[in-house]
Amino acid sequence: MKTSTDRILTTHVGSLPRPDDLVDLLMAQDAAEPHEAALLAKRVRESVAETVVRQVETGIDVVSDGEMGKVSYVNYLKHRLAGFGEPAPLEWTPADLLAHPGFLASRRQGSNPVRRDPPACRGPIAVQDRAPLEADLANLRAACARAKPVDAFVPAASPGVVAIFMPNRHYPSEDAYVAALAAAMQEEYEAIWKAGFVLQIDCPDLAMSRHLAYQGLSLAEFRRIAARNVEAINHATRNIPPDAMRMHLCWGNYAGPHTHDVPLKDVADIVWTARPQAVLFEAANPRHAHEWEDLKAARIPDDKILVPGVIDTNTNHVEHPQLVAQRIRAFADIVGRERVMAGTDCGFGTFAKLPPVYPTIAWEKLKSLAAGARLASERLWRR
Template identity: 50%
Template sequence: MTGILTTHVGSLPRTQEVVDFIFARERGEPYDSGAFDAAMTRAVSETVRWQVAAGVDIVSDGETSKISYATYVKDRYTGFDGDSPRNAPADLKRFPGFLKRIAESGGTPQYARPMCVGEVKSKGQGELEKDIANLKAAMAEHGATRGFMNAASPGVISLFLQNDHYPTRDAYLAALADAMKAEYETIVAAGLDLQLDCPDLALSRHMLFSDLSDAEFVKIAASHVEALNHALSGLPPEKLRIHICWGNYEGPHICDIPMAQMFDTLMQARPRHVLFETSNPRHGHEWTVFRDRRADIPDDKILVPGVVDTTTNFVEHPDLVAERLSRFAGIVGADRVIAGSDCGFGTFAGFGAVDPDIAYAKLGAIAEGAARASAGGAAAAS
């Protein structure tokens, strides 16, 4: 085996200072914008330092300045106001006692999800350029040579910020694709990899489209990929990553659509790097989909399986990480595998199931497991 690189899905725990600033802005409270910017710069530097120390090869800014991976767009684009309906995942609705327990324990994040009520247009790339500058400065300071930045896909925006302006869902997706294109291009032009977060390709099945059949949902997902590919047109696939997700929460997940049904749709997306869950108990077995569909994986695709779970404070043993990586290396070769995480560790500012110190311990387990897999420390699964 050649050396297997390491990365993660993007979001990392924020400091309390960062969380306080973000929620002051979220609530419309007065705050010092200069102090806000300085706090973000310090926090990104520290976040990158911790990633490098843990052995992460491809680092991110931890999505430090964002309230969440999808709803941040309401602050950077026009057309959003009011509030969108809150749809609990279908699996939690089947267990109302558990849903009530996590709601009462503060286990669901509180943040604005406005509706689309007007034309979606960029307010400019100023906030994004600050994020890029912070990440690149932190990489230079701490010796990281490759970085990526997350951006919301048109589909996931349509999931959380629902449409009350455009005549059809497809028209809304097209408008979002056109509006987000400049953000995507700015990230790649800065020399960073661009990660498109696409829970809409899985999570939305049991949130927004639970009344549809699986076949009907797959058609919806295909339209989301079509809009995404349009927004990414002209960008080099090797600079692009896509992450599919069934929801980064501890729960039964019995309503998740199987990877086998989303495989073809996922492979049609333009990004070369494909990030997906394969560690949590509901999706750990689905590495076999890639094994059984090996002939249908395009030769240029790089698989980035999640080799640690992001909803539990167990720290995976490096040998288990190596075993998981070896399975995929046995399918496409080690040079087309990068070690990742199932999802993010700080999906919403101030909210995360995993203790911050344990999150970085898990990143360390990814790095150690990748080293062991690269050295042949775990036999490839047959």
């Protein structure tokens, strides 16, 4: 994994705006509706090539495929793993939205069709179809050969986040379900690494799930679940070098009050025990922008790379480059310039339909990210 040796490198969390026609094809595939599979594959390949070039031109150093071939960052696994079947309703609603029923009702009126009842686990989890992952890796490899980014990463869901969003109706316990998911995901994790890409494990379960599935638990009980999920990640990645991996910590990529988010300081010590070297986390939105101060007193392991979100992915305001630079420098003051990269709070296309930030504005925000990183580099390296 490339790091900030002589300037602050830029990256993001993974998903980017998808072309409208591609979204239609992905939605049809996800709903098992008639669609042209060959056309879908062609449009994914073309869209990956286009988005990688655009990332490099925008100033993003460590790029992704934009998750062009995925309808969401979790549900894509129903096309790759056996064991998922008839949908089941999620048995929770975010605690912060429950506190504002009128706002919750307004959100449901414009709900995203990708977020309908997800497929549930109805049988043993196992790898079923390797072709989608192989296509993702081939598409990104070809795009990088053309655009020549500094580095590239591929996101993959953590066992814990799958357990939250794809309900267990088969295994005797949640522990058993998470263990089975970790065993199955190991193959995807290792395939990404062996293909020469940085593996990014998406871990909203280490933060967001506190006010979702586990809102009724005490903090101590939730911390035990978070530790279990980190243990599952560590087991599934035991063959991969830490410096070939990064992980994303998230409180939910939605524009809500977020008044029930677990504080970073309450889970950070558990996050540091995960094997991935780099940690991406929200640090730009109004609920978490203050937490850089909490990290001053945190015992951050010397080998960890911090990738704070310096761009909010839930507002159409475009951050000024000077603000971006200020945010970057705040973290560099804590761990040193070489241990900081500049990222985004979350993705710009977490779900294929109804992105929270208008697509052209998302690219403006990434342009500002790159400009802010240049300003921070000039100050940090005294050029």
